[in-house]
Amino acid sequence: MTSFLLALRSSPLRWLLFPLVALDLILIFTRDDYWHGLWGDTGAAGQVPTLLLGVFAAAAAAWTSSLRRPAEVADTLSAMPRPRPQAELSRTAVVLLLFLVPYLIGQAVCFAITAPSWPPGFHQYLGYFLLGVSNLLMATGFGWVVGRLVSTRWGTAVGALGWLLIPMMLDTDLSVVNGPARMQPDLLEISLRLLVALLLLTACLWLPYGPRISRVNPLAGLAIVLMLAATAAAAGNPVIDERQGPTSMTCVKGSAEICLWPEEDKYKSMAQDVLARTEALPPVLRMPKKVYSSGLVYTMDRTWGGDFYLDSGSAWAMADGVARAISTQTFKACEENDFQGYEAQDEADDQSVLAVERWLEKRLAGGGNPEYKEAGMTESMAKAMETGKKMADRSESEQDRWATATVQRVLEKYCA
Structure with missing residues (x-):
């Protein structure tokens, strides 16, 4: 917790938290209100901001991972009896906090609007909610790797642009716009995508520290390559399917x-x-x-x-x-x-x-x-x-x- 608070206090990204919350809520409330009282559309409406938040998360992760630590933070961490992955976890957690918190607030607001009527189809809401979380985790992991491969000057732009272009290149449903009843989020596939994103972030913790990678442990390098391949496969696999006609209507x-x-x-x-x-x-x-x-x-x-x-x-x-x-x-x-x-x-x-x-x-x-x-x-x-x-x-x-x-x-x- 001490290392996390130090990383949060030393990161200028912390000033983005309230603007990101405002952006998330603006994107939700500037939509039509047809999604009120529909679980599928409610989950999709709360998940829509990840279209932008994911781009910002990839850029922020790339920028953070490419920076050298401030001297006081580095000295504190070097004095702690913990391995490198645990020490690097604090900076990753800061980026996740700054983007997951606005997303969770937005989803909580959407949930509060629809919950009083509690219509059928809550499983649809859960699917779109988890889809948004997996999107942000994958964006953060992608940006973190980019930051270690590209210099600080270009890492932020490459992370943002790369994450913006990935859905077009893979033709995948990283994010959706609507959640109609005829479409069903596959909870198993989305959970798999979420797991792969977490494994990618975990592998990123083992990357050697520095503004650019100059020396990579073969095992860590192999893990990153495998996790990037798994992430690409999971992201390219459809997770929103057409439903079969119901037994009742x-x-x-x-x-x-x-x-x-x-x-x-x-x-x-x-x-x-x-x-x-x-x-x-x-x-x-x-x-x-x-x-x-x-x-x-x-x-x-x-x-x-x-x-x-x-x-x-x-x-x-x-x-x-x-x-x-x-x-x-x-x-x-x-x-x-x-x-x-x-x-x-x-x-x-x-x-x-x-x-x-x-x-x-x-x-x-x-x-x-x-x-x-x-x-x-x-x-x-x-x-x-x-x-x-x-x-x-x-x-x-x-x-x-x-x-x-x-x-x-x-x-x-x-x-x-």
Whole structure:
């Protein structure tokens, strides 16, 4: 403890603690609040700051490991009857403290927001929590090795830039942005990643001291190489998997049924609002029996799919899924004879079905502006989408007349 306090007092990095706590909380609270009441998204929201904290931790570790100790600290440590690894542990602990504490505070705040309602899926929160911890430990170990290989002048920049580029090079999920119910953190794989990170940090304690490595014990060098390889393998191994459809689901009944994951119980009121708006739709539109959140149904291509994503808690996403399901049922005749009806519409560049879907989406969402931006649209598609959205702002009777006429025209012209 004495060596740790000496290392903390002598490190200028200690002044970063409160700014890092502030940064962590800012990154959490500047997000949308859709994650409140959802364990998976709560854990992911608290883990998101590690995207930046990991870069800073790698830089701080590289800078610390490349520095010579202050004379008074070196004299104190030399007088202590302890081997080098224990003495070096204090500086490593300082770096970990400065980055784990802000992360733990942020996760505690997220936990306090969701815990009162205690929804299903706490195991998801635990997985994302441990993922963030493993990210910071690996970043610290990586930075420590960089600091011993590169001079003080360049070590900090190489550590930060290296950790920033590693996820791109390995195409790995060191950090995630969302924690939807359809995705499941693999606790075993994340625990393995956490263990490997701890072993890398332990091996770093045996590295010879100095601004650069000039003489390496063969055993310590071999341990570092093996741990770096193990860390790269663990980091490259996916730890977030798609879930299999559950044996039970939460379904909200109305003119149709909207089915959700048990962990998405928070969205039942949203589903009720969407279904309530379907009650007043013109009778020419046919309702599906059920509409599913993504991951709940097994599709023809042997994957788990659904009709809409709730990755960001958007009512527009649910409205879009219901609108497309209604469109599929309404224009089912267009699918006969190998989708000849739809092919005929494509040949004529008739985007009437798209206009109906965008009108229906906006109406089911309750009006307002879409929570997304369209891209890659042709001129005719963009025009049809704009027509449908504008129609949703008119009187209900005018909307119903337009929708009925448009649907009947498409069915008679292309799908009869």
